Amino acid sequence: MFRLWDPRVLTSRLVVRYLTVGFLAVFAVANYVLWHDTESWDTASLHNTMAFGHKHPIKKLMVEAKAHHDHLLDRRSHDVEAAAARYRARRGRHPPPGFDRWFKAALDADAIVVEEYFDRIYKDLTPFWALDPNIVKRRANAWHWVVKVRNGTAFGVGDVEGRVPWLQLWTALVKEFAEHLPDVDMPINMMDEPRMLVPYDDIAKLVELENKERKLAKVNEVTAEFKGLEHVDQDKPDPYDPEWFGPSSQYWDLAVKTCGPGTPAYGVEQLKDFSAPAEFPRNWRPSYALKGFVQNWTAAMDPCLQPHLRQLHGSFIEPVSLSSTHELIPLFGGSKLPMNNDILIPGAMYLTPDEFYSGGENHGPAWRHKKNGLIWRGVGSGGRPKEDTWHHFQRHRLVDMLNGTTVSRAEADGTRAPTFELPSSDMYANKHQRRGELGAWIKKFADTAFVELLPDDDCDFFAPYFKISEPIPMNRQYAYKYLPDADGNSFSARFRGFLRSTSLPLKATVYAEWHDDRLTPWVHFVPLDNTFQDLYGAIEFFADSDGPGDAAARFIAEMGREWAETVLRREDMRLYVWRLLLEWTRVCDENRHTLGFVGDLKS
Structure with missing residues (x-):
């Protein structure tokens, strides 16, 4: 064993x-x-x-x-010497100044330090190494909303009247370790949606230049002294706004420019007419799946590999708000599509004490006392649905697929739901579907409903398909064994709460988050394809009390809960942002190629 x-x-x-x-x-x-x-x-x-x-x-x-x-x-670091060595081997540079203090804080917090868990920082920052540091720091300094650190004190700058409290939440997090930071500016994206979509060729050139300039400086050339931001503060630069593409633009057509030659989505334009039912790939055999179940989670999230997602996800059809640019500017936010160039930090909703997203500290009963069923309640978000587009949206598809009446109708007379097709029996050996009993089983097993439909609950076109239900607090949802999770206007902020619960999260998303490198699908949660074609196959396997599925589901639920309490704590979010800001300060410094920590090499 x-x-x-x-x-x-x-x-x-x-x-x-x-x-x-x-x-x-x-x-x-x-x-x-x-x-x-x-x-x-x-x-x-x-x-x-x-x-x-x-x-x-x-x-x-x-x-x-x-x-x-x-x-x-097995690659966990237990001392700063091992951590610094693994850093140099993986990053090709010395760690940033202050790395030793950061690592000591990690030890004091009982944090698990595995170098690969921080890969996201370097994916995000790589292209910025190829830009002029003086331009980058000035643009960061003068943005409309900024978390600033000066002389070891953090404070937020920007008008937050009538806005979400994200600037305040992120500022409060940085305050917890600001005394250990050099002066730095962290410009904040205050929108749900990520902002930057830099075309593939432009990013490729920046990445190539960063790779050419990267070096492991000689120990006697390394310095730990940052230039600081005093001269930028004195100059008081004006905010820089690049050309923004607004609501009149089509998001997929902007996003697909980030896809490289050779990817299936390269050059694929958005549909002109969405009135037809949602269309799924023919003979669906995704390369990132094993017999229909997600094997490569990174690929399963990537729209460049799946052009069909252009009409199966609201973000690509009509986002609630659209303000994107093809230019690379410094901007930090809580989530992004794989093709976005924003810099990731933990989502602000993970930092709030509001129990709406987390369910509080009540994580649900023991597995054996849970209802053997699935529950979902949420808002019909994920974009701006209209009469001729709503049936292409991800949350509407999830709720419709878990409506026993809709599924039974599709089984009985072959009536195709506008949001989905029944999965292929050649791919999934679903006994309930094989017997024509899938709808009847779903009706007993699943309890899913919208608590609000957007743009409003009175839209006539929703009436034949959805009824509004009363909200159910998160901590009451934890009484069920299975908790599906789908994107809203951006990432779903309930995911961390689901992981910390005693239930089993089933996750579909196209959005990347700060924690992706430290979570393992099939160990900490169940990954789902964004088409949801694997939904029935997955829940039937796990919910089968006559087979090994229930024990497997309990295993993942317990592993996910224990792991979330180990690597997704506020302490872990603090350490991630701390390390990110050490790296970011170096990127913005004129002496960035010789800034570093080499204390372990001098002893």
């Missing part, structure tokens, strides 16, 4: 916390049932040996994911 992780790499506090008798018992049962007791599944799969053979693909995906997760944990 494999272990969750090697206890030698944990502090004594974590050993006590995680390797409890109860958790070992859950792990042992899940491990045995999932990997050894295949008799019940084998019997069911005899009806479709072409699709699954004698083993369900989710079992294989879980084994591979667990091995990947363990491999990364």
